[in-house]
Amino acid sequence: MAVAPPAPQASAALPFASAEQLDPRLQELLEAAATQLSQWLGSATQRSPLPGLSLLPEVAPQASGLGNGALLADLQLVMEGAYNVNHPGALAHLDPPPLMASIAAELVCAGLNNNLLAEELSPSLSRLERSLCGWLAEAIGLPPGSGGVPASGGTLSNLMALVTARVSRGLQHCSEAVVLASSAAHVSLSKALLVMGLPPSALRLLPTDAQGRLDPEALALELEACAAAGVPVLAVVGTAGTTVCGAVDPLPAMASLCRRHGVWLHVDGAIGAVYALDPEHAPRVAGLALADSITINPQKLLGITKTSSLLLLAQPAQLADTFATGLPYMEPSWGGSHGGDCGLQGTRSAEVLKLWLGLRQLGRDGITAILDGAIARRRRLQSLLEPWTRLLLRQGGLHLLAFSPEGLSAAESDHWSRSTRQDLLAAQLMLSRPMHLGRHHLKAVLGNPHTREEHLQQLAAIVGRSVEVLP
Numbered sequence: 001m002a003v004a005p006p007a008p009q010a011s012a013a014l015p016f017a018s019a020e021q022l023d024p025r026l027q028e029l030l031e032a033a034a035t036q037l038s039q040w041l042g043s044a045t046q047r048s049p050l051p052g053l054s055l056l057p058e059v060a061p062q063a064s065g066l067g068n069g070a071l072l073a074d075l076q077l078v079m080e081g082a083y084n085v086n087h088p089g090a091l092a093h094l095d096p097p098p099l100m101a102s103i104a105a106e107l108v109c110a111g112l113n114n115n116l117l118a119e120e121l122s123p124s125l126s127r128l129e130r131s132l133c134g135w136l137a138e139a140i141g142l143p144p145g146s147g148g149v150p151a152s153g154g155t156l157s158n159l160m161a162l163v164t165a166r167v168s169r170g171l172q173h174c175s176e177a178v179v180l181a182s183s184a185a186h187v188s189l190s191k192a193l194l195v196m197g198l199p200p201s202a203l204r205l206l207p208t209d210a211q212g213r214l215d216p217e218a219l220a221l222e223l224e225a226c227a228a229a230g231v232p233v234l235a236v237v238g239t240a241g242t243t244v245c246g247a248v249d250p251l252p253a254m255a256s257l258c259r260r261h262g263v264w265l266h267v268d269g270a271i272g273a274v275y276a277l278d279p280e281h282a283p284r285v286a287g288l289a290l291a292d293s294i295t296i297n298p299q300k301l302l303g304i305t306k307t308s309s310l311l312l313l314a315q316p317a318q319l320a321d322t323f324a325t326g327l328p329y330m331e332p333s334w335g336g337s338h339g340g341d342c343g344l345q346g347t348r349s350a351e352v353l354k355l356w357l358g359l360r361q362l363g364r365d366g367i368t369a370i371l372d373g374a375i376a377r378r379r380r381l382q383s384l385l386e387p388w389t390r391l392l393l394r395q396g397g398l399h400l401l402a403f404s405p406e407g408l409s410a411a412e413s414d415h416w417s418r419s420t421r422q423d424l425l426a427a428q429l430m431l432s433r434p435m436h437l438g439r440h441h442l443k444a445v446l447g448n449p450h451t452r453e454e455h456l457q458q459l460a461a462i463v464g465r466s467v468e469v470l471p
């Protein structure tokens with residue numbers, strides 16, 4: 001006689017929220033976690049921007065699951081050792097404090113647990129994502145009908161752009177194709193070529209001028225040389241905001257060269273494209289909208305929680321033309337193409353929620369205020385450092401300022417930057433130490449809205465002293 005399978009057990013013992021009523025266990029955990037996080041953010045100035053090594057909790061799950069108290073205590077240990085983004089002296093990288101609405105949306109995103117792979121797994125969110133990409137694309141100047149897709153970071157957006165360029169030019173089976181960019185372009189381009197099966201030599205890096213912008217004459221010559229030699233150019237990549245100096249390539253000149261040669265122009269605007277959201281600031285990234293594709297990272301300045309990067313295109317259908325597989329295990333899309341057919345990623349979280357809610361919380365005025373503040377702080381720090389004439393200050397009109405003293409050897413600039421960074425950290429000011437043109441520099445990213453005049457004055461005083469004691 002067949003034995004009946006055991007009846008399904010009630011799930012109450014497992015830590016999933018009730019499907020029938022508000023679950024007090026969930027509410028209690030979320031409220032306590034929210035309080036703990038609010039306290040962490042609100043006590044940022046009591047810790048250094050870069051915490052020392054902290055005690056980490058046990059990693060492996062124990063035989064029985066932990067209760068809320070133990071979970072929160074473990075969380076606290078990890079939080080103690082986290083990079084302190086909300087500190088006014090956190091000026092090292094492109095990681096600003098998070099917007100409040102963006103944090104809340106991230107929490108809701110986790111609870112909704114929708115999947116942007118396909119519309120039936122995220123009905124409202126798929127529509128929101130498509131609409132927001134369209135709005136953002138037009139807001140930065142792309143023509144009506146433009147749009148795009150989010151991705152987990154600028155690296156992935158750049159990769160998707162190059163793959164789309166390659167397919168749209170019918171070069172997917174060509175191993176001879178090259179990509180042209182400036183020597184200051186982001187290292188993610190090398191990764192993209194690796195993934196695309198192209199040799200490192202396929203990335204041709206062209207010289208920049210003294211401000212770190214691609215030299216358009218060099219680009220013109222290279223495009224002519226490629227045409228003469230029959231080498232297909234897969235794409236030209238312009239950068240709107242280079243990683244060290246924030247330099248913006250001459251995009252209008254690059255666009256007209258690309259048009260003349262029938263070459264795809266991708267603009268890596270991971271840092272700078274957000275400036276196009278404001279008419280007063282848009283000239284800083286002039287020519288951005290002439291691109292075929294643009295990477296934009298609201299995570300890097302606007303305070304949208306990571307990750308928030310989008311690839312925007314004048315003709316967004318090119319994404320599905322490149323990546324669509326038909327997703328044979330899903331119902332057909334009812335509003336265009338499924339999210340999973342518009343890019344490399346399959347399952348994706350609803351990152352759009354924190355971008356949308358964050359932008360709505362800011363309003364256009366708030367966006368402008370962030371951009372105004374970032375530029376004002378870069379200008380102020382620059383003017384505070386100018387009296388030390390031995391410092392070479394490098395900036396490209398955005399909110400990044402890199403500097404190093406003139407006349408030092410590579411080893412001396414390594415030593416100077418290392419010891420000055422330590423002095424700054426002792427004053428709770430954190431700068432980064434990028435290698436640029438063969439020398440270590442110090443770099444300040446002035447996108448942190450908590451940074452005030454006194455921090456900039458202290459920073460300049462410490463840097464100034466470090467230059468005065470140089471031989």
Ligand SMILES: Cc1ncc(COP(=O)(O)O)c(C=O)c1O
Nearest residue numbers: 153154155186188241243268270
């Ligand atoms: C100009 C530029 N492009 C792309 C990237 C890569 O972005 P992500 O780290 O989000 O992948 C960066 C990172 O700093 C960048 O500066």
